[in-house]
Amino acid sequence: MINEAIKATEALVSAVPLLGDNASEQDYQKALELVEYLLMNNPTSPLLDIVSNKITAYENTLPQVIAFREEMEALPGGVAVLATLMDQYGLKQSDFADEIGGKSLVSRILRGERKLTVEHIGKLAARFGISPALFI
Secondary structure (H helix, E strand, C coil): CHHHHHHHHHHHHHHCHHHCCCCCHHHHHHHHHHHHHHHHHCCCCHHHHHHHHHHHHHHCCCHHHHHHHHHHHHCCHHHHHHHHHHHHHCCCHHHHCCCCCCHHHHHHHHCCCCCCCHHHHHHHHHHHCCCHHHHC
């Protein structure tokens, strides 16, 4: 069994180079395509978890991901959640008139000069369909 497992692992790394050492951007992109395919066609495949974990590990080495995480960790929890949502949805400060108010207030909250109120948190949670606890 050991020899078969080693041979299977070598074949898998050959087929999905991201699983090996020294992965490239191209290996990463191909692995993303594989995960998308597996999600659509074989979501119970153990390969999905293996490749997804390796993708996460690869992304954690990218300078832009490291910088983003450091920036988010420096912010108060609710502000970090708001900034992440803005990034994920491609939103600007002016897109929160209904939940927070004007652009200047959103800017001050993002800079840590003002805090999210309970009302802001409730409206943001409703807008994004998430728990208000994420902002606290």
